[in-house]
Amino acid sequence: MSADWPLHSLSEFIGIKHGFAFKGEFFQSEESSDFLVTPGNFSVGGGFKSDKFKYYDGPVPEDYVLKEGDLVVTMTDLSKQADTLGYSALIPTINGHRLLHNQRVGLVEYKNNELDKNYLYFLLRSTEYRNHVLGGVTGTTVKHTSPTKILSYEFRKPPFETQVEIGRKLITLEYKVDLNRQTNQTLEQIAQAIFKSWFVDFEPTRAKIIAKAQGADPATQELAAQAIICGAITLEQLAELEQSLSTTLQAAINQKLSQQSSTSISADQLIATAALFPNELVESNLTYKPYGWNVGKIQDCCKRVESGGTPKRSESAYWSGDIKWLSSGEVRDVIVLDTKEKITKLGLDKSSAKLWPQGTTVVAMYGATAGQVCLLADEMTANQACCALIPKENYMSYVFLAARRSIEDLAGKASGSAQQNLNKTLVSEHELLLPSVCILEKFELVMSSLIKKWIYNCKENIELSEVRDTLLPKLLSGELTFEAAE
Missing domain, CATH: 3.90.220.20 (DNA methylase specificity domains)
Incomplete structure (x- = not known):
């Protein structure tokens, strides 16, 4: 002791x-x-x-x-x-x-x-x-x-040996937290890379165009798009292929599908997804877009776009409840599972705060975090400095990743001298590409397991951090034995 x-x-x-x-x-x-x-x-x-x-x-x-x-x-x-x-x-x-x-x-x-x-x-x-x-x-x-x-x-x-054991147990928990954090950074990079390939660089469509220019038949053009979607080949590699195009592409696809990854899809899903991409690019006010896709606004992808609210601080009955209440500063966390403050049902009913569902994308509108974007991993409310993008069915991943990709553009729209501010109109009318609904359904299917893993890691990190913070004073004080800590 x-x-x-x-x-x-x-x-x-x-x-x-x-x-x-x-x-x-x-x-x-x-x-x-x-x-x-x-x-x-x-x-x-x-x-x-x-x-x-x-x-x-x-x-x-x-x-x-x-x-x-x-x-x-x-x-x-x-x-x-x-x-x-x-x-x-x-x-x-x-x-x-x-x-x-x-x-x-x-x-x-x-x-x-x-x-x-x-x-x-x-x-x-x-x-x-x-x-x-x-x-x-x-x-x-x-x-x-x-x-x-x-x-x-x-x-x-x-004693020194006791110090070593205390440090070893606590640092092991910290390493796991760091590993999960690094994994989540990788998961976001993967998600953003797929988003960029499909909706910014239009690589599946460009693959069909390249294969057609090489004299490939429609079936081989589809193989080219499949190879791009599953990551079996790059556009640069495709452009360099000259002979046995169909055989080479099918072999690359088969090899890629045999490998396990967090974003792998079945052969049937791959074929169905590639078939949905147009084989032509046309001019638009966003430079180019696949034929049949439109240019619209964030609000076109949402059931609702709305800001939050704050119950009266002077009413104690409105606070310390069990309804999570997000502040704009907490939007710094890419995935939000919990909040520092919570309100009561009465506070929700008596204020302009609204209950937003899991899967809502939130954009911070005021101050230092203006333009920052997070995803709600649980239902919660927020203050008036937060703008909720409540997505239509099968639009959740697209809205979230599109908004994450637009952080700098959104922040650039903020105005004000003492404090940089956005507003709900600026957010909801932010210009956005509108792919076909069928494409977005496939994208949601590809992203769902990846985002679930991302959220799981965040939840595990909260649990691990709580265990570490519980063990820390008990081990340092000698109140807890190593055997009990295990």
Whole structure:
């Protein structure tokens, strides 16, 4: 038990090195080989985020290049609640890039070998440590802590072997969460690649056109489209084929269909899907489109487009219920399963909030997240800064991926000086290609298993994070044995 563990301060075992003040004149908007690690790379509750790098293209002191596995802490926070201040993160490897130790981030340096790194990583994410850091915060708009404050934290140090076991159990959960997160990034890339192939580059139609230009008969033209849809061949490879076109395409298709993947479809589905694509492109106000497809608006794909609402904050009976209530800031999460705040049925009935079904795409309309897009994995309500795209049957995946692809365009339509705003009309009238309903049915069939896996991984990550957060204080305090933790 922790009562039997000796009391120590962090200063006995580690120091904290300040980061370097890299010159702003060398900051880049375009990706470079050097990434600056800033407080924006820390997750709420601790851990590393790889989605908010600043790029740098200037001189770099070698003493300020971080290595994989380095333990860092954030010394500054801009949020009202100092959400990440003092928390720790482990530096990952990002192939082809150096991660630089920027100011406002502290690097943990070890004085001896008495603390296990993984154990320390989680110790610096504990509630007691967090309260210690917040107890010495300086600054109002920008919150600060210091190495002195962090190093003065006192804790009961378990034997080294116990530290290793604690760190091992908790880091195993974290690795699984990271793996799911990486898998979901890959799933979105796959989904967007298929969307782009079908609805932006029109590759199945172009495949038919290329095969026809090579003198292929209609049946072989269909094979060319099938090969593109299942990913057995590229348009460039198709254009280079000269002899035995039909035989070569069928062999490539058979080989691809024999491989298992999250987006594989049966041979019959592939044939039926390819047959739906036109064999001609025509001019349109979107440059070109397949013959018979139309240009319309997002609202043409939706049953309803509507904004949310906020129940009166002064009415306690409207809040702390069991109906999920989404804020525009939470739209940053691509898949939304839960919300920080919840309202009651009375709050729903007495406000302009509306209950939106699972599968609704939501666009944030106000502030820093204007133009951001998420998918609701459960029914929920939202505030007035959110716009719901409630899709028609078989339009869910198309609306979601089309909106995700339009994030920059939607954000570019935001107006306002102090705060960038969209409105429901701008969102609903955003121009969109309207393929045939039959094509969209096939696309929904292809996407459904992929998105289900995506949502499953998100749910599992919530569960794993809850288990980790439950185990963390109990293991650090010695309240829970390793056998019970297993």
